[in-house]
């Protein structure tokens with residue numbers, strides 16, 4: 139079984155190869171054979187072949203032997219039983235073989251451009267049972283009489299010598315539906331008969347007059363072409379061509395002075411172009427209710443009345459171009475409710491016609507329109523495309539108003555500028571063509587701000603004056619993707635040095651240095667100024683704040699100093715009392731205390747110095763309190779002055795009171811001793827110590843207690859940290875010194891009680907031999 143299968147398949151392949159080689163081997167010289175494709179074709183056109191080729195493969199379906207010199211088709215052709223299309227155009231044939239019975243599949247036979255002089259010589263076509271199309275154009279046939287075929291549907295007999303189409307000419311062609319007789323010297327038609335003919339072309343003939351019943355013998359005729367019969371007239375004042383079924387009529391380039399279509403009630407398309415029609419009487423097309431396409435272009439129409447196109451309710455295309463129209467009645471197209479295209483181009487309109495129409499495309503190109511009012515489109519409620527090419531418009535109206543307009547073509551007018559609002563009320567605008575005008579300055583892109591659907595803006599061929607800064611926004615608007623304009627069509631005309639360059643080229647440098655940056659720069663400026671503003675605000679606020687703080691601190695300090703001074707005064711007063719008591723008690727020398735520093739002759743003793751200082755201080759304090767708000771500086775300077783005075787006086791005092799010195803020294807030693815015992819003592823310790831001191835009296839103790847209370851009382855405020863001022867710094871330094879060495883003081887008990895806060899005395903441990911060391915008493919807070 140398996141062997142059998144293999145054998146069979148190999149046999150089949152072998153046979154196929156054989157058959158193919160057979161076919162190829164018999165492909166005629168100078169021919170191209172495409173026998174492996176459908177339809178199987180052999181092409182031998184224009185090869186100078188003079189005789190019908192022999193031994194052609196009988197599988198051929200299309201055989202092309204056109205443009206050769208073949209004068210005869212031999213019986214050989216009968217071998218080609220599969221032949222469907224035989225092209226023998228442009229040969230020297232005078233006839234067909236008498237017997238072509240075997241070409242049973244031949245459907246199309248082209249014998250055009252041969253030398254056939256009589257239909258009798260090709261009468262054998264009647265033997266072809268499948269022939270539907272016959273080309274016999276450009277032969278020498280004077281008539282179609284004698285041509286017979288029951289199946290032939292289409293005959294092209296153009297450019298023959300046919301002068302007449304008689305009532306029996308088409309008798310033999312019982313299936314004919316398409317006949318072309320173009321280019322024949324056909325003059326008269328005498329009611330030829332064909333029950334089946336539907337399409338007839340007699341263009342480029344010499345037809346002169348057609349009687350109303352000329353085509354009565356063609357009851358099925360639907361399309362009649364009579365183009366370019368320069369003298370043809372078929373309609374007179376009294377009669378006109380008639381046909382019940384005719385749907386399409388083309389009588390362009392004839393001699394019609396009127397449409398004459400009222401005998402053709404089924405007409406849907408009428409081409410009456412290039413005639414001499416001047417007048418369209420009212421209701422002239424009233425009978426042509428089926429008319430959808432009416433071409434009246436290139437006539438001499440001058441006027442359209444209100445009722446010219448009345449009744450044409452199905453009219454879709456009305457071409458009135460290339461006439462002499464100057465005025466069109468406003469209601470001329472009111473009946474044409476299906477109108478899609480109204481072509482009024484190439485007329486003599488001077489103003490935009492005020493029309494009431496449902497037309498969607500209105501072509502007003504090539505007129506002389508220079509008036510175009512804003513409300514022109516008001517009654518064109520469905521207008522989508524408006525062509526106004528090649529008119530004389532110098533400007534577009536402001537607020538041109540249409541909700542439906544998509545295309546506005548105003549190329550090649552005289553537009554010099556565009557109004558802000560020309561396009562503002564055209565919300566559906568998609569394309570606007572402004573090329574070939576006289577626009578020099580780039581429009582502000584804002585003029586298109588309401589045209590959100592705008593996709594194409596043509597601006598080429600305008601004499602742009604290239605102010606690059608001005609052009610930039612427009613250019614960006616037009617070319618940002620998807621581009622509305624091809625950038626290369628924007629050409630500068632002036633200034634002279636960039637004339638002929640595109641905007642892009644001419645402005646490249648400027649746009650890339652001055653224009654891209656300004657944007658960034660302005661942003662940068664904005665940012666920087668914002669920053670500066672923020673910084674300024676911040677610093678103002680902080681300065682205000684610090685000032686406030688400073689003021690408060692200053693106030694505080696003044697307050698403190700004031701209270702301090704008051705405190706000092708109070709203590710001083712108390713101490714003065716105390717001192718008096720103590721002095722009376724201890725030394726019985728009260729006069730010493732009242733020493734006026736100015737009265738001192740020698741250097742003051744320690745006690746004296748203390749007294750002096752305090753006296754001065756107390757005076758200062760008094761002074762200050764009395765001044766209340768007086769400047770501290772003046773007081774300080776007064777203080778300094780006094781200290782200076784004291785310094786100058788001291789040496790003298792020293793020399794004079796040697797005795798006192800000794801005595802005082804003794805007392806000092808004693809005090810130091812006391813101090814030392816008590817140096818780290820607290821209040822309790824001091825209490826103990828003082829208790830041990832035999833000299834302490836009850837009066838003293840009482841005093842001590844009062845002072846203690848006082849100190850405790852004031853310590854809360856005095857413990858607060860204070861801002862560092864030069865004086866406070868000085869005080870700190872002194873504080874350190876104070877801890878270094880012990881001082882003696884007649885007021886040491888006070889000092890002990892107040893611990894670190896009491897009177898500190900800074901003094902040399904030993905007196906220098908000569909000269910003096912400044913000794914002064916400093917009170918801390």
Ligand SMILES: *[C@@H]1O[C@H](CO)[C@@H](O)[C@H](O)[C@H]1NC(C)=O
Pocket residue numbers: 192193
């Ligand atoms: C055509 O075929 C016949 C017989 O097969 C042969 O005698 C003749 O020479 C062939 N003609 C050409 C032109 O090849």
Ligand SMILES: *[C@@H]1O[C@H](CO)[C@@H](O)[C@H](O)[C@H]1NC(C)=O
Pocket residue numbers: 305306328
């Ligand atoms: C055809 O026309 C001829 C005259 O031209 C006329 O005698 C003949 O009767 C017509 N035949 C028919 C069928 O109309």
Ligand SMILES: *[C@@H]1O[C@H](CO)[C@@H](O)[C@H](O)[C@H]1NC(C)=O
Pocket residue numbers: 417418419420441443444
């Ligand atoms: C157009 O109508 C006017 C009156 O409306 C009339 O006088 C004139 O003859 C008409 N023209 C045509 C060509 O019908």
Ligand SMILES: *[C@@H]1O[C@H](CO)[C@@H](O)[C@H](O)[C@H]1NC(C)=O
Pocket residue numbers: 435459460479481482483484499501
């Ligand atoms: C109007 O007619 C002119 C010439 O007759 C033609 O060039 C133009 O294309 C037509 N317009 C339209 C929109 O078809």
Ligand SMILES: *[C@@H]1O[C@H](CO)[C@@H](O)[C@H](O)[C@H]1NC(C)=O
Pocket residue numbers: 556557558
């Ligand atoms: C365009 O509008 C602006 C203000 O919107 C106006 O200043 C300018 O003059 C207008 N230009 C034109 C040509 O109407």
Ligand SMILES: *[C@@H]1O[C@H](CO)[C@@H](O)[C@H](O)[C@H]1NC(C)=O
Pocket residue numbers: 633635636644
């Ligand atoms: C053209 O000339 C103007 C001044 O007349 C100058 O500002 C501009 O840069 C020139 N442009 C070019 C491309 O040379």
